[in-house]
Amino acid sequence: MAAEQESDMPEVLPGEILKPFNKMPCRDTATVLLVGSYGTGKQQLAKAMVDLCTDTGLKLQVRTTTSLPLPEENTDTRPRIDYIVFIIDLTNRLSFSTVKSAVQCVDVEYFLGRACFVVTNAKGTSDQCVEMEEVSRLADMYNTMYICGATKEGHPDERTTLANQLLRLVEVSAGRKNVSPLLLDLTCRQLSFQEEQPEFYTV
Amino acid sequence: MGTPVDCDRVSSISTSMGNSPDWTPLASAQCEMKQECVEVWRDVNMVQQSLDEETAGAGPADSHCPLLAVSRAKQLQLQAQVEVLESQQPQLMSTHKKVIEAVLVNLLQESLEQLAELLPAMKVQQKELSASLELEEQLLEQRQEIGRMLESRLAEVPEAQETSVDSRVKTFRRKIKAAEQFHGNLVQSLAEFLDTHFPPPQPGKGKGRRRHGSGPVDRTLDVDDPQWETLNNMIETLICKSMDSPHDPYIPMEPRYWPPYVEMLLRCGIAQRHPEDSGRFKLAPFDL
Numbered sequence: 001m002a003a004e005q006e007s008d009m010p011e012v013l014p015g016e017i018l019k020p021f022n023k024m025p026c027r028d029t030a031t032v033l034l035v036g037s038y039g040t041g042k043q044q045l046a047k048a049m050v051d052l053c054t055d056t057g058l059k060l061q062v063r064t065t066t067s068l069p070l071p072e073e074n075t076d077t078r079p080r081i082d083y084i085v086f087i088i089d090l091t092n093r094l095s096f097s098t099v100k101s102a103v104q105c106v107d108v109e110y111f112l113g114r115a116c117f118v119v120t121n122a123k124g125t126s127d128q129c130v131e132m133e134e135v136s137r138l139a140d141m142y143n144t145m146y147i148c149g150a151t152k153e154g155h156p157d158e159r160t161t162l163a164n165q166l167l168r169l170v171e172v173s174a175g176r177k178n179v180s181p182l183l184l185d186l187t188c189r190q191l192s193f194q195e196e197q198p199e200f201y202t203v
Numbered sequence: 204m205g206t207p208v209d210c211d212r213v214s215s216i217s218t219s220m221g222n223s224p225d226w227t228p229l230a231s232a233q234c235e236m237k238q239e240c241v242e243v244w245r246d247v248n249m250v251q252q253s254l255d256e257e258t259a260g261a262g263p264a265d266s267h268c269p270l271l272a273v274s275r276a277k278q279l280q281l282q283a284q285v286e287v288l289e290s291q292q293p294q295l296m297s298t299h300k301k302v303i304e305a306v307l308v309n310l311l312q313e314s315l316e317q318l319a320e321l322l323p324a325m326k327v328q329q330k331e332l333s334a335s336l337e338l339e340e341q342l343l344e345q346r347q348e349i350g351r352m353l354e355s356r357l358a359e360v361p362e363a364q365e366t367s368v369d370s371r372v373k374t375f376r377r378k379i380k381a382a383e384q385f386h387g388n389l390v391q392s393l394a395e396f397l398d399t400h401f402p403p404p405q406p407g408k409g410k411g412r413r414r415h416g417s418g419p420v421d422r423t424l425d426v427d428d429p430q431w432e433t434l435n436n437m438i439e440t441l442i443c444k445s446m447d448s449p450h451d452p453y454i455p456m457e458p459r460y461w462p463p464y465v466e467m468l469l470r471c472g473i474a475q476r477h478p479e480d481s482g483r484f485k486l487a488p489f490d491l
Contacts, residue, residue: 022255143274
């Protein structure tokens, strides 16, 4: 455990790490945690997801936070987190650094199909300060998929699509469908062996 | 992973069995299901406890190489899932009649809904397929006909070539005859035309055309002894000479040629004088 070592990163105590199987699941409920700094559209996305669930019989609880680790006070009343969504805004450098530090407070188990990255403002507008490559590198490092979408007011259709996708992932994670999240994770990968990138450019 | 599914099953079954008339089997079925649920929930709790004890030491993904930790965890979980699947005995659903009925009814309803969704799509697809089938049949018919025609043509061709010389000679003879007939017709009609419109001038009160002034009435000639050459003969001579000897198609002017007719031929461009000798003339070379 990284308890007393000098390091650049702030220390993460073992009790603060989010674990997926800490608590018992509840019937017909699922809990999603949206992690993203201010201005990434968490509230709107949360509302969209809850609206989608109103008549499906699934009681969805969406919790939002701007940074991990989560504060200690709520640990007992908080239900178990089934799914974590890290939101990165490509026009906001702070959101990227928040997510980078947040992924270290999360148990390894979450990266087996119970988490994903959502990238907003990815449409190639000129005010991007985070490169898409950095995001994909981060996603590859944690072997987790990322989805590009929109969470703000200007794109209600895209937000609904994104909410639908996330909802599907959350349902599998919560155990509603009789499928392991690893199986879904498998569908997002290419199974063919890819050649090294440099070989493309040596002619 | 089993609890939510069982709970779902219970809820769905209880809703489908709600209105059944016989109470006792229903009540006993419900009791049985509840008992099963309670046992499964107890198992889940025990599993959770042992899980808590075992994974108390696990930590987050290593910040320097998270991929390694994630992959390792994935590998472990996959192995565990494989083991569970291999060792799992097929589970017997409860043998209570009501339960089985309810489950069956639910499954049938689900498949009914799915099939109902499928039906319109299949109908549309069937329509499209039958339309394309008709089109293809039409095309096939057309092409078969073409094939038959081509085959018959092909069968004809070698036959025609096999009867080599004789038939060819025959066809040529036939063509020559036809040409000759045509030629004869033309000549005849020309002669008739010339006779009606350009007759040779008669002695005395000639029947010749008086347009270019009155023809010389040759009173010295007898009535029945016309000495003037007919225009028909003149033209015939011109044509024959030009066909027979194309290098020298000139014929000399004969006294029997009535000069006005000669002048007419020259003026119409049908005949031309010899450039050096005015006593000779030829048929104008219209074919050059």
